[in-house]
Amino acid sequence: MKLGNKLILSMLLYFVIGITSLNYITDIVVMKSYSKLEKDNLYLEGERVRNIFSDTIKRLEDLTKDWAYWDDTYEFLYNKNGDFSDRNLVVSTFKEVNMNYAIIYDDHGQAILDYRYDENDKKIKKVKKSVIDELWKYKNKDGLIYVDGNVLAISSREITDTNKKEKPEGLLVFGYDFDKEIVNNLKDKLKTDIDVDFNESSFNSDIDIKTYNDSSIASFKIPYLNVNKAMEVKINIPNKITNLGKKTTTEFIWLTTAMFLIFTFILFLILRFVIINRLFKLRKGTHEITNSKDLSKRLNIKGNDEVSDLKDDINFMLEKIESINQELTEYATFDMLTGVLNRRAGLKILKKYMFIAKEKGTPLTIAYIDVNNLKIVNDKGSHQLGDRLLTDVVDIISSNIRNTDKICRLGGDEFLIIFPNSDYIKVDKIFNRIQNVLEKINKSSNKPYKIAISKGIVEYDKDMDIDHFIDLADKYMYEEKKNK
Numbered sequence: 001m002k003l004g005n006k007l008i009l010s011m012l013l014y015f016v017i018g019i020t021s022l023n024y025i026t027d028i029v030v031m032k033s034y035s036k037l038e039k040d041n042l043y044l045e046g047e048r049v050r051n052i053f054s055d056t057i058k059r060l061e062d063l064t065k066d067w068a069y070w071d072d073t074y075e076f077l078y079n080k081n082g083d084f085s086d087r088n089l090v091v092s093t094f095k096e097v098n099m100n101y102a103i104i105y106d107d108h109g110q111a112i113l114d115y116r117y118d119e120n121d122k123k124i125k126k127v128k129k130s131v132i133d134e135l136w137k138y139k140n141k142d143g144l145i146y147v148d149g150n151v152l153a154i155s156s157r158e159i160t161d162t163n164k165k166e167k168p169e170g171l172l173v174f175g176y177d178f179d180k181e182i183v184n185n186l187k188d189k190l191k192t193d194i195d196v197d198f199n200e201s202s203f204n205s206d207i208d209i210k211t212y213n214d215s216s217i218a219s220f221k222i223p224y225l226n227v228n229k230a231m232e233v234k235i236n237i238p239n240k241i242t243n244l245g246k247k248t249t250t251e252f253i254w255l256t257t258a259m260f261l262i263f264t265f266i267l268f269l270i271l272r273f274v275i276i277n278r279l280f281k282l283r284k285g286t287h288e289i290t291n292s293k294d295l296s297k298r299l300n301i302k303g304n305d306e307v308s309d310l311k312d313d314i315n316f317m318l319e320k321i322e323s324i325n326q327e328l329t330e331y332a333t334f335d336m337l338t339g340v341l342n343r344r345a346g347l348k349i350l351k352k353y354m355f356i357a358k359e360k361g362t363p364l365t366i367a368y369i370d371v372n373n374l375k376i377v378n379d380k381g382s383h384q385l386g387d388r389l390l391t392d393v394v395d396i397i398s399s400n401i402r403n404t405d406k407i408c409r410l411g412g413d414e415f416l417i418i419f420p421n422s423d424y425i426k427v428d429k430i431f432n433r434i435q436n437v438l439e440k441i442n443k444s445s446n447k448p449y450k451i452a453i454s455k456g457i458v459e460y461d462k463d464m465d466i467d468h469f470i471d472l473a474d475k476y477m478y479e480e481k482k483n484k
Contacts, residue, residue, distance in 0.1 A: 010279060010280075011264040011267055011279070012264075014264070014279060014282075014283050015260050015261070015264055017287070018256075018260055018286060019253070019256070019257055019260065021286055021287075021289075021290045022253055022256055023253060024290065025290065026249045026252070026253065030245060030249055034241055034242050034244070034245030035242055035245075037241050038211075038216070038239055038240075038241040039209060039211075042211075042216050042218045042237060043207055043209065043218070045192070045218055045235060045237055046207040046218035046219070046220055046235060048190075049190060049192060049194065049218075049235050050207070050220050050233070052186060052190060053186070053222065053233065056153065056182075056186070057142055057144075057153055058142075060099075060142070060153055060154075060155045060174060060175070060176070061142045063097055063099070063155070063174055064142075064155035064156065064157050064172060064173075065155075067172055067174070068157035068158065068159050068160070068172040069157070069159075069160055069161070069162060069164055070162055071161050071162045072088070073104070073159050073172060074166060076104070076113075077104065077106065077112070077159055077170045085113055085115070089102050089113070089115055089124075090124075091117065091124060094115075094124070095117075098176060099117065099174055099175070099176050100116060100117050100119070100152075100176040100177050101115070101116055101117075101127060101131075101135075101152065101154070101173065101174065101175035101176065102114075102115045102172075102173070102174055103115070103127060103132060103135060103172075103173040104159070104170060104171070104172055105136055105171040105172075105173075106169075106170050107169055107170055109136045111127070111132045111136075112170075114126055114127040114132055115127065116128075128148070130147060130148055131148070131152070135154060135156065135173045135175070138154070138156055138225055138226070139156055139158060139171055140156060140157055140158060141154070141225055143222075143223075143224070143225045144178060144222055144223075144224050144231060145175075145224060145225055145226050146224040146227045146229055147226070150177065151177070151179070151198050151231060152175045152176070152178060153175055153176050153178045153182075154173055154174070154175035154225075155173070155174055155175070156171055156172065156174075157171070157172055158171055159171065159172050178198075178231075180196075183196045192235055192237070193235065193237075194233060194235055194236075195233075195234045195236070196231060196233055196234070197231070197232040197234070199229060200229060200230045200231065200232040202221075202230065205220075205221070206220075207220045212239075213239075214238065214239055214243065215236055215237060215238050215239055216236075216237050216239055217234050217235065217236055217237070218234075218235045218237060219232055219233060219235065220233055252317075256313075259310075259313055260310075263309070263310045263313075267279060267307065278301055278303065278307050279307065282301055282310065282314075285297075285299040285300070285301075286299070286314065298315045299314055333345040335408075335409040337387055337390060338390055338391055338394040338409055339394070340394055340398075340408055340409055340415070341406060341407065341408035341409070342408065342409060343408060343410050343411060345408065346406065346407075346408020346409075346410070346418070347408070347466065349406055349418060350406075350408075350418055350469075350470075351466055353418060354460060354464075354466060354469070356420070357420075357462070362421050363421060363422055363423040363459060363460070364418075364419070364420055364421070364422070364460040365419045365422050365424055365426070365427045365457060365458065365460065366416060366417065366419065366457070366458055366470070367416070367417040367419070367427060367431065367455050367456065367457045368414070368415075368416055368456040368458075368470065368473035368474045368476070368477040369393075369397070369414065369415040369416070369417060369453050369454070369455050369477070370413055370415075370453065370454045370455075370477055370481060371389060371390060371393050371413040371414075371415075371452075372452040372453060372481070373449070373450070374386050374389060374390070374412070374413040377389050377449050381448060381449065385449065389449055389451065392447075392451055393415075393451060393453060394407060394415070396434065396437055396438065396441070396451070397417065397434060400430060400433055400434050400437060401417065401419070401430060404421070405418060405419050405420070405422075406418040416470065416473075423459055424457060424458075427459075428457060431455055431457070434453075438451050438452065438453070454477050454480045454481035455476075455477055455480060456472075456473040456474060456476030456479070456480065457473065457476065458473040458476065
């Protein structure tokens with residue numbers, strides 16, 4: 001075979017191998033990471049929607065408590081406040097608090113007041129007896145009830161006076177129809193495509209993810225209080241991250257393909273043994289990187305011509321892929337808000353330190369931290385203010401512990417601090433110092449919030465597993481928080 005044909009054949013072979021290798025590396029390294037980020041995002045979106053659904057029940061619970069622990073309601077129970085319903089439970093009240101049901105029972109389960117607000121007629125009517133009988137069964141409960149083929153969100157509390165000094169009597173139940181209109185309102189609020197199945201037979205507390213080509217469905221179930229069924233909420237979410245990854249990698253592959261074609265044509269024109277030899281060396285290098293999957297390796301070919309340019313471009317491509325891989329690894333390791341380890345990475349490190357402590361007999365202590373009043377700061381201030389509170393706490397703790405100690409964010413306002421080679425006494429002294437720092441900052445600072453934490457400190461015992469280790473620290477933290 002002539003040298004020119006050999007060169008053409010060699011370049012064609014190299015071209016195919018190069019593009020195949022690029023596709024392989026892109027698919028294995030980049031797209032897998034994009035897919036993982038997509039799945040993590042789906043779980044976060046599922047949690048966000050589930051929290052919103054929970055908040056709707058929580059608001060109903062708060063409303064019920066306000067009315068149940070009220071002198072006027074308590075007096076009405078004993079016929080001392082005859083105009084109670086005329087003054088309070090009117091159409092405007094039902095509309096203002098988005099409520100359909102108000103039932104007051106005496107101690108024997110007899111409904112002395114049963115109002116149902118009909119949104120179609122804009123009138124207050126009587127409640128069906130089947131509903132009255134069913135709701136009486138669930139004292140001091142909050143959740144969903146499945147009655148007569150309809151779903152009700154209810155909250156019930158025994159009635160007492162405003163100061164809660166009197167013995168609780170009777171029962172107050174507030175509720176609303178959890179129907180398609182409620183779902184549509186939540187859909188508008190969340191700006192998310194939501195579908196609800198009100199008659200799901202099974203219950204699973206986990207968020208289920210199903211991925212399709214262009215979109216995914218994250219679903220969760222909310223059990224009914226009175227029947228062995230659940231309401232399933234499905235969130236249809238476009239695969240934005242994966243689609244972006246496909247678009248980016250496709251453009252990247254097309255760009256690289258064009259570069260390969262250009263350099264192949266240049267090398268074909270040169271037609272020299274020295275070029276062929278150097279190309280074989282270049283090809284060998286790409287094979288080594290592909291086979292080893294080591295993106296830190298770089299091609300090393302001397303010269304100052306098109307072959308060396310191709311080498312530089314491939315190295316640049318590898319640097320970009322390696323950089324993307326490092327960024328994805330960082331996203332999977334660190335909490336984006338505070339910069340500390342995330343839950344997955346933190347628990348992985350804790351397992352390693354537990355193994356070392358068990359093998360070598362060295363001390364190991366953890367502290368379970370809860371940032372007090374974060375919800376209040378979020379509600380009364382803003383979530384940005386709440387984020388500042390979290391970062392302030394992390395900065396203060398970080399400046400008072402060693403570089404070898406590790407902080408990880410478990411989620412929300414909870415953190416776990418790992419102290420290798422430290423016993424309980426040593427860690428307790430550290431937190432005494434941190435507490436003094438917090439008190440000084442709270443006195444001298446003009447911040448719109450006070451910084452306070454609750455902690456639970458536990459020293460590792462070799463018979464502990466990781467769940468027991470963390471649960472014990474969590475328990476001590478909550479005990480301290482309740483005593484504050």
